[in-house]
Amino acid sequence: MCNACLMESVRASVRAHPTAFERSAATAATAMAAGALTARENLARSSGRVVDLTHTYDSDFPTWDGKPGITMRQVKEFGRDMSNLFHLSIYEHTGTHVDAPLHFSADGPSLSELDPQKLLCPLCVIDISAKARDDANAMVTRDDVERWVSTHGEIPQGACFAMHSGWGAKAPHSTFRNTPDGKLAFPGFSRAATDLLAEMGVAGIGVDTLSLDPGNSSDFAVHYAWLGGGRFGIECVANLDQLPATGTTVFVGAPKHRGGTGGPARILAVA
Ligand SMILES: [Zn+2]
Numbered sequence: 709m710c711n712a713c714l715m716e717s718v719r720a721s722v723r724a725h726p727t728a729f730e731r732s733a734a735t736a737a738t739a740m741a742a743g744a745l746t747a748r749e750n751l752a753r754s755s756g757r758v759v760d761l762t763h764t765y766d767s768d769f770p771t772w773d774g775k776p777g778i779t780m781r782q783v784k785e786f787g788r789d790m791s792n793l794f795h796l797s798i799y800e801h802t803g804t805h806v807d808a809p810l811h812f813s814a815d816g817p818s819l820s821e822l823d824p825q826k827l828l829c830p831l832c833v834i835d836i837s838a839k840a841r842d843d844a845n846a847m848v849t850r851d852d853v854e855r856w857v858s859t860h861g862e863i864p865q866g867a868c869f870a871m872h873s874g875w876g877a878k879a880p881h882s883t884f885r886n887t888p889d890g891k892l893a894f895p896g897f898s899r900a901a902t903d904l905l906a907e908m909g910v911a912g913i914g915v916d917t918l919s920l921d922p923g924n925s926s927d928f929a930v931h932y933a934w935l936g937g938g939r940f941g942i943e944c945v946a947n948l949d950q951l952p953a954t955g956t957t958v959f960v961g962a963p964k965h966r967g968g969t970g971g972p973a974r975i976l977a978v979a
Contacts (some may be wrong), residue, residue, distance in 0.1 A: 754978050761946050763800060763804045764975055772885075802970065804973060804975055807820075808822060808935070811931070831911070832864075847922050865908070896930065899930055912942060915943055916945045917944070
């Protein structure tokens with residue numbers, strides 16, 4: 709698709725969103741309340757085991773555009789200043805991080821406007837690692853979501869639904885991002901799957917890769933539809949292999965800089 713055609717299709721998709729947003733907003737409050745209740749039930753049954761879903765990152769951690777995501781300059785040093793302090797320069801979308809709706813919409817909620825009710829929620833994990841071994845750009849499809857539901861039961865409203873593709877174990881190696889010839893290659897969600905998750909009242913989606921869309925995506929259909937619908941995403945999630953498919957709770961420690969489109973986050977699950 710030419711750039712002009714792509715931009716027009718993106719604009720058409722963005723123009724279509726207010727309808728979807730209004731439709732989903734009607735059920736949002738109920739969904740979030742239900743999510744908080746399920747999270748409370750999950751917590752009551754949990755063993756209390758905390759799983760850190762956050763990668764440790766530095767300037768070598770792979771990023772979508774290949775630029776270092778963080779640089780750190782030490783401005784105070786204990787031996788000299790009796791304290792340690794770094795000055796950080798970061799791109800918002802680096803390391804394990806949250807995507808706010810504003811990232812792919814004209815005027816969706818920013819990080820600082822995210823409803824905290826949505827950030828503590830039941831977590832569902834879908835394992836697509838078997839097909840991702842054969843196809844680096846494998847997607848969570850609508851069929852995968854329907855199969856997950858028939859095996860594990862309904863996805864609680866207000867949940868976070870996360871893709872485990874096995875990519876988390878590749879970080880921080882370059883194979884987390886690209887093929888040896890430099891082409892972006894990693895699994896993600898399909899638009900049909902996230903449309904279904906939106907209908908189910910899911911609050912957020914997570915991926916153990918660099919992007920909600922697969923690496924070979926050129927239209928970022930999931931970013932525009934999902935974030936444009938007022939929902940959040942989490943990218944570069946770690947350690948999803950340590951969690952069962954259902955029954956756990958996730959705390960999304962999204963940062964809160966005013967007007968932010970996303971940012972490095974501490975993501976914790978209680979199993
Ligand atoms: Zn992002």
